[in-house]
Amino acid sequence: MPDVYVVQGGSPAQMAYDAISQVFHEDPAELSILLKVNTGFKGPAASGLCTHPEVVRGLIRYFKERNTKQLYVGDSSIVGVDSMEALKSAGIWDVCQAEGVQCLNLDDSGMREQEIPDPIMVSRLKMSNLPFEVDRVISVPVMKTHMYAGVTLSIKNMKGCLFQKDKTRLHRINQAPPDIHKGKCLDYGIVDLTKVCYPDYVVTDGVVAMEGFGPSGGTPVELGVVLASDDALSADLTAIQLMGMAVDDVPHLNLVREYRSLHVADIRVHPADYLKWARRFRLASEHDLHLHYPNPRVVDKGACSACHAAMVQFFRYHHQEYENGPEATLVFGGDATAEDCQGGRVVLVGNCTAKLRGEGRAFCKGCPPVPSQIARTINAGTTLDD
Numbered sequence: 005m006p007d008v009y010v011v012q013g014g015s016p017a018q019m020a021y022d023a024i025s026q027v028f029h030e031d032p033a034e035l036s037i038l039l040k041v042n043t044g045f046k047g048p049a050a051s052g053l054c055t056h057p058e059v060v061r062g063l064i065r066y067f068k069e070r071n072t073k074q075l076y077v078g079d080s081s082i083v084g085v086d087s088m089e090a091l092k093s094a095g096i097w098d099v100c101q102a103e104g105v106q107c108l109n110l111d112d113s114g115m116r117e118q119e120i121p122d123p124i125m126v127s128r129l130k131m132s133n134l135p136f137e138v139d140r141v142i143s144v145p146v147m148k149t150h151m152y153a154g155v156t157l158s159i160k161n162m163k164g165c166l167f168q169k170d171k172t173r174l175h176r177i178n179q180a181p182p183d184i185h186k187g188k189c190l191d192y193g194i195v196d197l198t199k200v201c202y203p204d205y206v207v208t209d210g211v212v213a214m215e216g217f218g219p220s221g222g223t224p225v226e227l228g229v230v231l232a233s234d235d236a237l238s239a240d241l242t243a244i245q246l247m248g249m250a251v252d253d254v255p256h257l258n259l260v261r262e263y264r265s266l267h268v269a270d271i272r273v274h275p276a277d278y279l280k281w282a283r284r285f286r287l288a289s290e291h292d293l294h295l296h297y298p299n300p301r302v303v304d305k306g307a308c309s310a311c312h313a314a315m316v317q318f319f320r321y322h323h324q325e326y327e328n329g330p331e332a333t334l335v336f337g338g339d340a341t342a343e344d345c346q347g348g349r350v351v352l353v354g355n356c357t358a359k360l361r362g363e364g365r366a367f368c369k370g371c372p373p374v375p376s377q378i379a380r381t382i383n384a385g386t387t388l389d390d
């Protein structure tokens with residue numbers, strides 16, 4: 005029977021310390037351990053964008069006090085974001101320096117190809133070495149809504165273990181999912197990932213979470229909780245209920261639940277009345293983005309999360325410039341075709357769309373593209389520079 009502990013109240017470091025104490029019953033002196041944080045994006049510390057640095061401090065202190073054989077903290081950011089800069093802006097690098105723990109870009113540990121058993125969407129994935137070299141991996145995500153995956157929690161956090169540009173693979177699968185009513189390609193792709201990269205423990209940071217246009221353009225929510233479990237799926241199913249969702253609201257979690265044959269009724273959450281700390285998170289989907297901002301129109305055909313982040317940031321900072329025209333269409337993703345390039349000023353966004361250049365279409369280069377450059381290209385109505 006999986007157990008999940010929800011801790012509320014006190015400092016973030018103490019909550020994290022107390023949470024891991026409840027679930028970690030091995031002797032760390034015998035173990036090398038990776039704290040796999042979430043620093044996919046670069047932004048201010050404790051803003052809901054990345055794992056709270058004090059949560060990381062609490063975990064480091066727990067493992068240092070128990071003479072852990074070797075402790076690492078690390079992540080690899082989305083394409084286009086410097087991983088070390090993201091760890092620094094999140095305040096995690098400073099905490100690691102102060103506590104004397106190695107803070108790493110996972111990509112720097114080298115690459116291995118992992119074969120996926122019984123593959124659904126992908127048969128192999130390129131992964132960073134370190135998560136496979138340590139004895140235990142602890143996923144330490146920050147609790148966020150996600151425009152495409154519903155939420156990003158401990159299971160989806162493991163996508164940061166994909167090596168360099170292979171992080172975009174699961175967003176760029178060009179085949180129909182087995183059952184579109186159960187999930188999109190990305191959801192099934194996450195199930196494939198879990199077959200080779202599943203955390204041993206989870207400590208979920210819900211101190212400052214994110215709602216709305218996550219994972220990068222949402223707004224902070226001060227929920228003030230930390231969760232821990234030795235079962236990642238149970239931790240994530242508990243977290244979504246704290247976020248005001250039903251237990252079957254998130255397709256990739258439903259698919260992982262099916263794959264791992266977990267019965268929700270078997271999950272024991274402590275304290276039993278933990279939902280007194282729940283709050284309804286505002287959700288956001290790609291569809292909502294289009295409703296919020298009808299101009300420019302967006303065509304997204306297989307763009308990865310780095311382009312999605314650029315898209316959200318573009319609307320966040322520039323949408324008011326286009327409320328009254330000029331009408332434009334932004335085309336993202338390597339699967340876009342000439343038929344998608346219709347409607348007002350057509351701007352091809354990101355290097356994946358370069359093959360569609362010509363026929364009067366403007367092109368905004370970049371991998372990922374820069375939001376202000378997208379705006380400049382729309383305004384110019386033509387490609388600005390090469």
Ligand code: SF4
Binds near residue numbers: 308
């Ligand atoms: S151009 Fe955009 S969709 Fe293509 S790989 Fe780069 S960031 Fe991803």
